[in-house]
Amino acid sequence: MNLMPSRDAMERAFHDRDASFDGLFFTGVKTTGIFCRPSCPARKPLPENCEYFATVKDAMFAGYRACKRCDPLAANGRPPEWIERLIARVDASGGERIKAAELSSMGIEPARVRRWFQRHHGMTFAAFCRARRLGKALGTLRSGGSLDDAALGHGYDSHSGFREAFSRHFGSAPGAARSSECITTTLVESPVGPLLVGAVDAGICLLEFTDRRMIEAQLETVRRRLNCALVPGDHSWFTPLRAELSEYFAGTRREFTLPLVAPGTEFQESVWAQLRLIPYGVTISYEELAQRVGRPGAQRAVGTANGMNRISILIPCHRVVNKGGALGGYGGGLWRKKLLLGLEQGKPSEPELGL
DSSP: OSSOOOOHHHHHHTTTOOGGGHHHHHHETTTEEEEOOOOOOOOOOOOGGGEESSSSSHHHHHEEEEEEETOOOOOOOOOHEEEEHHHHHHHTTOOOOOOOHHHTTTTTTHHHHHHHHHHHHHSSSHHHHHHHHHHHHHHHTTOOOOOOHHHTTTOOSOOHHHHHHHHHHHSSSGGGOOOOOOOOEEEOOOTOOOOOEETTTTEEEEEEETOOOOOOHHHHHHHHHHHHHOEEETTTTHHHHHHHHHHTTTTTOOSSSBBBBBOOOOOHHHHHHHTTSOOOOEEEEHHHHHHHOOOOTTTTHHHHHHHHHHHTSSSSGGGOOOOOOOOOOOTHHHHHHHHHHHHHHOOOOOOOTTT
């Protein structure tokens, strides 16, 4: 699915330095060889000297370098202002459906909302609102609130409608949910693109690149492994996660201290445990990793387990390469693997064309 705005819309947004389009596309300037955010303050080139890309990866693969003024690779940990404003409106609405006319009255194009939530959360805006509302209702129940507080306080007109929606989403009736939990998810910006992260009370259970082809399968796997529903929202683990990721990308953190929750098969867990023992700035081969887990010769199997890792960067599967030194595979794309290894080895570089 092509989630980019129309070319006319991108040309207008780039010309007007419209920050509300930041993250939806990037502009490559043919005459300078750089790519920018829509809001870049630099002097604008002629339209015929521009081309547009959906992701940082696409722009870099096309041979463009990141602009130093608007810094499209910067990690700020925050969504665009208009998204923050919209989510605040969702929370203030008590669960009422926000229709297209209301979005337009807020100065937000409904099509832009659809594209943003589909791209960054893998769900429609309506599904996001529904999951967020039910997540808050679950929080009310877990904190000792009554069924009335959970249902009527979060936009449901009746107990029966609330029970039906709750049971469909969480797999249990509201009365049985006081001791249960959900996987809380949010979006974190980073120099390697948006990261979809998830947490439960015991720690971080998900950190995936939003444009990864396997993202839907990974979300389903973590939901099934933990027997929890995924709910957009905030969690106490997200603040330290953002801080540690920011330090990592700044080159000042070599080890992560956050607790991780990564259930898998016995073999997968043994592989992921060995990955966490690979020091910062060091790489090992798939062959050596197979030996470390007691399965010499099982390079293909450890490669598959690497690819099933749901907590990228914190469980550093990017530190495993081919025996001859070639990068090998990486679920997040080889351009990211090269950038992560370059960062850790003190020689940051841009990906070569064709990786």
